Amino acid sequence: MKPASLRPRAIRTLALFAVMGLVLILYMARLVQLQVFQYDDWARRSARNHQSKRVLEMKRGTITDRNGLELAISVETYSVFLFTREVKNMNETANLLATVLPMTRDQILQKVANRKGYLPIIQKLDRGLAQKVMALHLPGVNLEENYRRFYPQNSLAANLLGFCGADGHGLEGLELSFDKTLRGYAGLAVQEDVSFGEDGPARMRIVQPPMGGSNMVLTIDSFIQHILETELAKLVDKFKPIDATAIAMDPMTGEILGMACLPTYDLNQFASSTPDSHRNRPLTDIYEPGSCMKIFPTAVALQTGRVRGDTRFYCKGYGEMPNRRVKCHGQHGLVDIDKAIAESCNATMVQISQLIDGQDLYRMYKNLGFGEPTGLEVPAESSGILYPPSRWSGFSAASLCIGQEIAVTGLQLVRAYSAIANGGWLMQPRIVKKLYSHNSDIQEEFGPQPIRRVLAPTVAHRLRKMLAGVVEGGTGRLAALPEYTVGGKTSTAQKANPRGGYFWEKVVCSFIGMAPVQEPRIVLYVAVNEPKGDEKTLYGGKVAAPAFAAILDRVLKHLKVPPDKTPPPGLATATPLLAQASAAREVSFLNLMSAPVLPVAEAAEAPRGPAIVTAPAAPRPTTASEASQEPTEDHPGVLPDVRGLPLREAARLLAGLNLPVAYEGHGLAVAQTPAPGTPLARCSQIVVRFSPQPSSP
Numbered sequence: 055m056k057p058a059s060l061r062p063r064a065i066r067t068l069a070l071f072a073v074m075g076l077v078l079i080l081y082m083a084r085l086v087q088l089q090v091f092q093y094d095d096w097a098r099r100s101a102r103n104h105q106s107k108r109v110l111e112m113k114r115g116t117i118t119d120r121n122g123l124e125l126a127i128s129v130e131t132y133s134v135f136l137f138t139r140e141v142k143n144m145n146e147t148a149n150l151l152a153t154v155l156p157m158t159r160d161q162i163l164q165k166v167a168n169r170k171g172y173l174p175i176i177q178k179l180d181r182g183l184a185q186k187v188m189a190l191h192l193p194g195v196n197l198e199e200n201y202r203r204f205y206p207q208n209s210l211a212a213n214l215l216g217f218c219g220a221d222g223h224g225l226e227g228l229e230l231s232f233d234k235t236l237r238g239y240a241g242l243a244v245q246e247d248v249s250f251g252e253d254g255p256a257r258m259r260i261v262q263p264p265m266g267g268s269n270m271v272l273t274i275d276s277f278i279q280h281i282l283e284t285e286l287a288k289l290v291d292k293f294k295p296i297d298a299t300a301i302a303m304d305p306m307t308g309e310i311l312g313m314a315c316l317p318t319y320d321l322n323q324f325a326s327s328t329p330d331s332h333r334n335r336p337l338t339d340i341y342e343p344g345s346c347m348k349i350f351p352t353a354v355a356l357q358t359g360r361v362r363g364d365t366r367f368y369c370k371g372y373g374e375m376p377n378r379r380v381k382c383h384g385q386h387g388l389v390d391i392d393k394a395i396a397e398s399c400n401a402t403m404v405q406i407s408q409l410i411d412g413q414d415l416y417r418m419y420k421n422l423g424f425g426e427p428t429g430l431e432v433p434a435e436s437s438g439i440l441y442p443p444s445r446w447s448g449f450s451a452a453s454l455c456i457g458q459e460i461a462v463t464g465l466q467l468v469r470a471y472s473a474i475a476n477g478g479w480l481m482q483p484r485i486v487k488k489l490y491s492h493n494s495d496i497q498e499e500f501g502p503q504p505i506r507r508v509l510a511p512t513v514a515h516r517l518r519k520m521l522a523g524v525v526e527g528g529t530g531r532l533a534a535l536p537e538y539t540v541g542g543k544t545s546t547a548q549k550a551n552p553r554g555g556y557f558w559e560k561v562v563c564s565f566i567g568m569a570p571v572q573e574p575r576i577v578l579y580v581a582v583n584e585p586k587g588d589e590k591t592l593y594g595g596k597v598a599a600p601a602f603a604a605i606l607d608r609v610l611k612h613l614k615v616p617p618d619k620t621p622p623p624g625l626a627t628a629t630p631l632l633a634q635a636s637a638a639r640e641v642s643f644l645n646l647m648s649a650p651v652l653p654v655a656e657a658a659e660a661p662r663g664p665a666i667v668t669a670p671a672a673p674r675p676t677t678a679s680e681a682s683q684e685p686t687e688d689h690p691g692v693l694p695d696v697r698g699l700p701l702r703e704a705a706r707l708l709a710g711l712n713l714p715v716a717y718e719g720h721g722l723a724v725a726q727t728p729a730p731g732t733p734l735a736r737c738s739q740i741v742v743r744f745s746p747q748p749s750s751p
């Protein structure tokens with residue numbers, strides 16, 4: 055053996071091992087790279103090649119009214135898919151499908167268009183058609199379940215409910231604001247196919263089942279809603295307004311029983327309606343409320359003791375402010391606060407604005423929830439407009455007392471009036487009574503939520519009596535009902551001109567009130583925006599009050615509220631029953647209201663001192679009627695003697711003096727200061743004291 059011949063062989067062998075070793079190392083390194091460092095990525099790629107995912111649609115929750123009547127439901131619809139790999143004969147399959155589906159054979163083949171895979175053919179089939187497709191038992195024809203939103207009551211409560219888009223997401227109303235709650239969670243199925251088992255059937259594996267959305271029970275009573283809508287339709291027919299709204303609320307619980315507005319639309323045909331008709335106007339639209347606000351400054355005056363039951367005001371046909379007069383619709387003469395509210399006297403309200411503290415007035419409006427949203431879970435709620443005293447002009451207090459320089463929504467008004475109705479509590483308005491999960495194992499019920507006490511119970515009671523006076527003998531007579539006591543307030547608000555001032559011919563006529571007066575079961579609001587017709591009749595009392603009465607009567611009877619007025623003969627037992635029901639209701643409400651009373655706008659102590667008021671100094675009268683009231687009798691220029699005269703005559707005699715006069719008590723005048731005969735130049739204020747006499751007129 056020659057060592058020389060061995061050497062090159064050993065070198066070759068070594069080199070071979072070295073190369074093999076290097077290749078092995080590279081190979082192992084690649085394996086480590088693929089299986090360790092890039093595992094996730096490759097696993098994902100592999101899954102994508104072998105699986106296709108399908109999102110499983112969930113069923114949207116149902117919306118019902120408080121009695122279980124379905125307002126919005128999800129109806130099953132079906133989609134047809136062709137799984138080309140399983141189809142034995144495409145032409146024959148298309149032929150057979152065309153006998154069932156609303157499609158021709160060619161249309162079906164066009165959908166396939168020589169593609170392969172899982173191809174959609176048609177969507178939104180109803181169950182009947184889907185069953186016919188299934189009965190064909192065609193290989194490769196798959197049915198998938200989807201849902202379509204359907205509104206069984208069509209346009210009922212449309213502006214409140216809103217609707218869903220094609221993708222099943224809420225676009226308007228409660229469908230939008232409760233979209234997450236109603237929608238639920240989509241499921242996931244994985245379909246294993248493509249490269250494995252090319253000839254085997256497609257396998258769908260449900261990874262995550264879909265979870266249906268929660269169901270919603272509203273506080274709405276469909277029958278009350280229907281009453282509101284039909285009566286509004288009559289109003290619109292008669293007065294051709296821009297729009298009309300109505301709200302019915304249970305003042306004890308804050309539950310909204312009905313909320314309607316016109317124009318409206320059919321929820322099942324929403325695509326063919328205008329966006330303007332979708333608006334939920336009782337919440338989105340604001341306006342200057344006018345006279346219906348007068349009750350709140352009155353509440354401030356009573357609650358702070360600035361005005362008493364025997365305080366008198368004098369109306370000369372206008373309210374007097376420095377450099378401005380606020381016209382009154384009539385010359386009401388001597389009025390007490392009840393009469394002033396009953397007649398909606400502007401002059402009295404101007405005088406009240408001068409008696410009460412502006413801060414108190416602002417606090418009352420603020421406490422009643424004006425100037426901020428009520429928090430009802432509905433989209434696009436407006437706050438309204440309420441400026442703080444720092445932004446007021448010299449006229450603002452008076453304007454606010456007659457419902458101007460403030461803008462409100464219908465719902466804010468209803469909530470504020472509910473505080474009068476329920477004895478003084480501001481309640482949280484509610485539209486949802488209950489939520490429960492799709493399989494009913496989780497439930498959430500919502501009870502009354504008192505926010506704060508804003509009126510002393512005695513003041514609320516007093517205000518209800520005043521509102522009853524409006525209907526019994528004031529501007530709201532047409533709101534009266536034969537069987538129930540009714541309290542309420544008219545409003546005829548001129549619409550503000552954006553260029554300043556007001557449009558005389560453009561008005562919002564409204565009526566807001568409650569019944570029965572002693573213990574109201576319902577607060578109802580009806581408003582008509584720009585009614586057309588004879589200007590002399592376009593008043594809240596004429597336009598809105600009759601509709602208010604018609605709705606109220608039907609609603610009270612629907613709620614089986616026992617009549618509280620002149621019970622018909624033979625129904626004598628109704629009274630004790632009423633008393634019982636009433637007592638039970640009161641107790642439950644008192645329990646509810648056992649929450650601590652907030653130190654807000656507390657009732658003042660029993661008012662002391664003279665009931666001062668009112669005809670503040672004014673420029674010399676210029677009109678004949680005013681001039682005739684001057685004390686021209688015997689001694690011109692001196693204070694006349696009013697002793698022995700009844701209040702009305704004394705007031706008429708003193709009104710022409712243009713001096714502030716305070717009237718105290720009632721009956722006949724028994725004393726006056728300064729003394730009769732005092733030169734008027736030396737009088738700055740007159741106080742007349744009255745005493746009841748058995749024979750007083």
Ligand SMILES: [Zn+2]
Pocket residue numbers: 369370371372382383384385386387398399400401402
């Ligand atoms: Zn007046």
